[in-house]
Amino acid sequence: xxxxxxxxxxxxxxxxxxxxxILQQILENQFINELIHNYSVAHLVLHGLMLFFIIxxxxxxxxxxxxxxxxxxxxxxxxxxxxxxxxxxxxxxxNELRNAANPITITKSNSTNNVVSVNGKDNxxxxxxxxxxxxxxxxxxxxVAERTIxxxxxxxxxPRGFYGSIxxxxxxxxxxxxxxxxxxxxVYSSGYATxxxxxxxxxxxxxxxxxxxxxSHPVQVGITLSxxxxxxxxxxxxxxxxxxxxxxxxxEEEDLKNGKGKLVRKFVVLEGIYFNSGDIAPLxxxxxxxxxxKFRVMLEESHSIGVIGRTGRGICEHYGIDVNDIxxxxxxxxxxxxxxxxxxxxxxxxxxxxxxxxxxFVFSASLPPFHATTAETAVNILDxxxxxxxKLSNNCAMAYEAFNNLPGFRVIGSPISPILHLRxxxxxxxxxxxxxxxxxIVMKSLDRGLLISRSKYVDGxxxxxxxxxxxxxxxxxxxxxxxxxxxxIKDVSLNLLQN
Amino acid sequence: MTxxxxxxxxxxxxxxxxxxWMHSQSFWVxxxxxxxxxxxxxxxxxxxxxxGWLVVTVIHAIITWFAFHWQKGIPFDxxxxxxxxxxxxxxxxDKGQQYTPTRKFLTLVPIFLFMITxxxxxxxxxxxxxxxxxSFIVVLSKMPRMDRVRLFGINKY
Numbered sequence: 001x002x003x004x005x006x007x008x009x010x011x012x013x014x015x016x017x018x019x020x021x022i023l024q025q026i027l028e029n030q031f032i033n034e035l036i037h038n039y040s041v042a043h044l045v046l047h048g049l050m051l052f053f054i055i056x057x058x059x060x061x062x063x064x065x066x067x068x069x070x071x072x073x074x075x076x077x078x079x080x081x082x083x084x085x086x087x088x089x090x091x092x093x094x095n096e097l098r099n100a101a102n103p104i105t106i107t108k109s110n111s112t113n114n115v116v117s118v119n120g121k122d123n124x125x126x127x128x129x130x131x132x133x134x135x136x137x138x139x140x141x142x143x144v145a146e147r148t149i150x151x152x153x154x155x156x157x158x159p160r161g162f163y164g165s166i167x168x169x170x171x172x173x174x175x176x177x178x179x180x181x182x183x184x185x186x187v188y189s190s191g192y193a194t195x196x197x198x199x200x201x202x203x204x205x206x207x208x209x210x211x212x213x214x215x216s217h218p219v220q221v222g223i224t225l226s227x228x229x230x231x232x233x234x235x236x237x238x239x240x241x242x243x244x245x246x247x248x249x250x251x252e253e254e255d256l257k258n259g260k261g262k263l264v265r266k267f268v269v270l271e272g273i274y275f276n277s278g279d280i281a282p283l284x285x286x287x288x289x290x291x292x293x294k295f296r297v298m299l300e301e302s303h304s305i306g307v308i309g310r311t312g313r314g315i316c317e318h319y320g321i322d323v324n325d326i327x328x329x330x331x332x333x334x335x336x337x338x339x340x341x342x343x344x345x346x347x348x349x350x351x352x353x354x355x356x357x358x359x360x361f362v363f364s365a366s367l368p369p370f371h372a373t374t375a376e377t378a379v380n381i382l383d384x385x386x387x388x389x390x391k392l393s394n395n396c397a398m399a400y401e402a403f404n405n406l407p408g409f410r411v412i413g414s415p416i417s418p419i420l421h422l423r424x425x426x427x428x429x430x431x432x433x434x435x436x437x438x439x440x441i442v443m444k445s446l447d448r449g450l451l452i453s454r455s456k457y458v459d460g461x462x463x464x465x466x467x468x469x470x471x472x473x474x475x476x477x478x479x480x481x482x483x484x485x486x487x488x489i490k491d492v493s494l495n496l497l498q499n
Numbered sequence: 500m501t502x503x504x505x506x507x508x509x510x511x512x513x514x515x516x517x518x519x520w521m522h523s524q525s526f527w528v529x530x531x532x533x534x535x536x537x538x539x540x541x542x543x544x545x546x547x548x549x550x551g552w553l554v555v556t557v558i559h560a561i562i563t564w565f566a567f568h569w570q571k572g573i574p575f576d577x578x579x580x581x582x583x584x585x586x587x588x589x590x591x592x593d594k595g596q597q598y599t600p601t602r603k604f605l606t607l608v609p610i611f612l613f614m615i616t617x618x619x620x621x622x623x624x625x626x627x628x629x630x631x632x633x634s635f636i637v638v639l640s641k642m643p644r645m646d647r648v649r650l651f652g653i654n655k656y
Binding site (some may be wrong): 040043047054088 | 593
């Protein structure tokens, strides 16, 4: 009680009379009386101590015990001792190490007969370029490129939206529109960025993408960037696609009944010719589902435009489907047309939307002018010389036939596809061992004057294709080249595959 | 009682988000309401349980002791470049300034809890010792003298 008294004395600093009267009041207070009667002295002492402590605490002024946070030498020593450096680059996986192990440097190349110099070794037959029409370093293209560089220089100042649009871009867009018989075309500065920008430009969060499990890397990246809900169907399996579409339709119906239905966009993403397998997409069957399930189709045609179809207009021409029925068609100009960049064609609204919404178009410098002119020239050459295509398809059929006789390998792909994958007939057990074996075959082939490549994939791809050797056929190859390839791989792999 | 930073060195513009939220008085109110709610729940679930406040005090002491005096560094936002890696949350408050309003408030809470428990559970037997020990450890850890002190090198790194 005494403490309480002092507290009041200190806090209020009243005169004695007032204090006495307050004390009187406190003593008469029933609650306080109860406290006094029920409580032991120890109790009160403790409470009093606490009150003192509280007052002490509240009365203290803020101060800072450490004016600065510098370390003393001993602490510094300790810190230095305990510091363990983290490697600058993360540790590479076995797959990454293998992919980086044997760099291929092509120093001299002669496109007309596919002969290159690799790592200082001359007269190597190159079977791994996606130069399907044999237009790479074609004298006509070289001349156009040189002329354009003399006129415009090598670069194009800025993005298309900021001083980067040059007449050659517009002219190329016009030419491609005419070539594809589509309403409009947009030209990107990178073939890879075309599809990776086009998919996220249309498919947003909440939208649904139904994608083939065998899509190549740029398409996978585009799908990931779109942040949409993704369903994968088995590679080239239309019944699996129909099953997934049916599931989605049922779910939509249920949601609609429960009143939480939301209108979303649905896209089916396909590749014309699959780079990872050489298969051709079953487009007519997919189009048959289109009306029923109400989805849009996005096609990646980097390896089919300028390759299949009667006049090289890609898978639509191959199957006799109207280009206008496909919403988005993307392709790289870097394969058959031997230039750089990519393009996307579709309806006016589709293309104009991309001019402000496709990240790869808006936020990167425009296509170098000489790429635009060479691509345009390549398209012209293709239109003027349909023999290129017949040669190519002959070569593809011939190669498919020939490699089917290769012991120890299975040929994946189709007779009209310029991409052939040679997979091991008998796997060694693990993926890594298979890849090592194929890498060895590739390197031994190189020693014998044949440049082929193993298909390389990024770690963590969702549906990794089986390990394979990838061959690219082009229109300038002769029967002798294909026979030479066949014999070399046969010889090289004979010993390796037996063990 | 608003939290003010008078010494404007460049350092003062870098807000440590690990502790900055504690200065708001709405947080203080929420804190007190939370404690009362906790006691209310105990009273509702076990109406005849006489050590309700003791449970509140001890659990509060355990949680706050681990949160304030055991955990070090900043669990998110690595932009401090390890500056706070060796400081507990308590030592980070107000950049180490002692007896600031926030610190005073956070010290008063366990003291009042001790007093309330003392009032309701008395001064005899195990409940009192438990109460006293829990409160003593929590309050002692908050004293300026204990700033950056690691007893016996425990939890030093």
